[in-house]
Amino acid sequence: MTASQVAAELEVSPATARRDLEALSMAGIPVYARPGRGGGWALVGGARTDLTGMSAGEVWALSRILGTAALNDSETRVPTMKFLQALPSSLRDEAERLMASVHDDRVAWGKSADVVTSVLSRLCDVVARRRIVTASYKSRNAERSVKRLLPLGLVNKAGVWYLVADGEHGVRTYRVSRLEDIVVTDEGFDPPSDFDVATYWSTQAEVIERKRSGIAAVLRVHSSIVPALRHQFGRYVSLIEEGDVSIVEVRAHMLVGLAERLAGWGDRIDVLSPPCLRSELARIGSELVAHYSSPRR
Incomplete structure (x- = not known):
């Protein structure tokens, strides 16, 4: 491709595209320029993308976060193995060893784990796809009500999962284990432009702690x-x-x-x-x- 074609594809100026391509080449990425008529920028024959741009520290950080859960869970094992295979051979064995050696047990002593795996999987899907759901919710005093929710995010608090969702009374937090009869609608939604789940949870957690x-x-x-x-x-x-x-x-x-x-x-x-x-x-x-x-x- 010519630098102009790259620029058009990435919606940048030809000068920016040319400068970035030259920087990639100097950084060791296998791209090179072929001058003259019919020339342009190309990848070395047979080259493919992998995770060679990651430092060892970055690989260790991701491996530590993923841990044994990523290797043992049926939904994440395959993509985790793909991640490992995409690593440079010099980092692959160590990353897999670290991942298999870090176990994250988020259930506090004396507490029982909430069985919410299937519900959690569905909620992850609707959060990613931004789909409105209806669900039956059982409050702490055992009262049930039907909610129409716009899922904004999920939070794990010491092994207990919470759904942060917009609804009739604004943004609220719902314990996932109390959600039943979840129906995913075809309705999409746009979350508030200034909403950040980490910031929201930090504020709410402080309020709860004060109470x-x-x-x-x-x-x-x-x-x-x-x-x-x-x-x-x-x-x-x-x-x-x-x-x-x-x-x-x-x-x-x-x-x-x-x-x-x-x-x-x-x-x-x-x-x-x-x-x-x-x-x-x-x-x-x-x-x-x-x-x-x-x-x-």
């Missing part, structure tokens, strides 16, 4: 207990005063739930505030004493 930490309590504990409280409450614990006896703040969504989580510590913690939490802990203690002090019938 989950509306109740605060100040505790006096021995310093040896602080690491365990950090493990139990995660981001919802902060150290106020550090010493042999430390002052910490812990947060939770509800007063009752916070009391239940602290009750197991017995007298190893001392709740300084709020008073209502002390009362709730006393109630739980009295209830347990009343229940277990009498012989079992």
Whole structure:
């Protein structure tokens, strides 16, 4: 092809096409210029595209992200093997070894994995094709409703999948395991031009975290207990005063739930505030004493 033909195909100027072709040739890509009448730019005979332009670091990063899931899943195994075969021979064996050695288990300890594979596959398809769907959705309180959704993206949060979709009440998040009777329509849609699923999720996650930490309590504990409280409450614990006896703040969504989580510590913690939490802990203690002090019938 002449540089002018390349320029027309790629909708750039002939000067830009010629400059880029020369840069490709200098970078080692097997293209060369043949001068004179009937000349132009050509690929070396038998040359084909592969992934030779990728650095070793880029190959390792992709292999790590794909991991064992890509090799073991029936839907991704074939394209993953094609990816490996397209790599330069100097990188192929190491990439496959790394991929087979990195296993990503996204289910938290003590949690069960949601069985959403088939539904997830359909949702990936409609997200890619931008197709409107209707589905039955079961809310947390078990109420069902039929939704007409414009799927915008999918999010995996610690092994739990969520669908981000536009609908009657604007953009919302739906737990995939609660979606049933999904019907894909022939209607297409254009997503909002400024929508970005990562940005949306980051904002929503921060809102949810604030809701989950509306109740605060100040505790006096021995310093040896602080690491365990950090493990139990995660981001919802902060150290106020550090010493042999430390002052910490812990947060939770509800007063009752916070009391239940602290009750197991017995007298190893001392709740300084709020008073209502002390009362709730006393109630739980009295209830347990009343229940277990009498012989079992």
